[in-house]
Amino acid sequence: MSHPYRLDALDVALLAALREHPRTGLVEIARMVGVARATATARLQRLEAAGVVTGFGPDVDVTAAGFGVQAFVTLEIAQGALDAVHRDLEAIPGVLEAHATTGSGDVVCRVAAASHEALQEILVQLNRSSSVVRSTSVVALTCLVPWRTLPLLRSGAAPGSGRSPSYR
Template sequence: MLDENDRRILRALADDARLSLKELAMRAGLSSPSTSERLKRLEERGILRTFSLDIDPQALGYTLQAMVRIRPLPGKLHAVQRLIEEIPQVVECDKVTGEDCFFARMHLRSIDQLDEILDRIADKAETHTAIVKSQPVRRRMLPLD
């Protein structure tokens, strides 16, 4: 699926997604045109989806992080999903199997803000909330081998 040149490109981008094409090519040991073509193919194949921005939520005043399991009431699945999609403090949400339907990660400024959000959901779903103490493993790149 990936050859070693592709792996070098992806590893370099994982370290610094802001690299210039020239620098990326140098780190991958390829020419700039070859690197550009490989980037294009990685995007076309859906392997490289986006170059993202990593912002520290705490630096913006979001000092609280919560994981919320959400179980919609009967007949409310789609309404709950739309509601979750509209809440800007929900930075990630997975639709899962099991008793709960959604597992959402929220960044919040306060417990009061968490209460306000959960109150918006309360008439459509049951929720179970865990406050995040720390994150020993941050989102990271998958093994490329």
């Protein structure tokens, strides 16, 4: 079993700079955090190789893109049907993400739709899966804390390791 990559203060500073200035080139990012371009490049390559950095695509706000009705759906699935429900969920475009979970349900999905009628159709599609025994949905009203990672990364960075970057 591989061990998780241990971030240090420089890694977090690089990630913060990239997150806050996604269109800025690596030379400028290196300047912002106070390291040489080669150092920033090597660190970023290590973060990619370790699977910490998973992409550089644009973040998309699905509400702004016309899919303002969102819900969280808990699925109870038939015993041993995780692979089948995985395939069924991937076939539904409105399923943004799905996680196998503990608790009263087996899978929690985040879905998005353009209207309440479109949300109803997604819910019908979910229930058509032969693997789904029961579903429960709750409509999201307001996003209180959007997806974020920097506070967590900053709290878990190895103390005293890497350079002490000036970028915050």
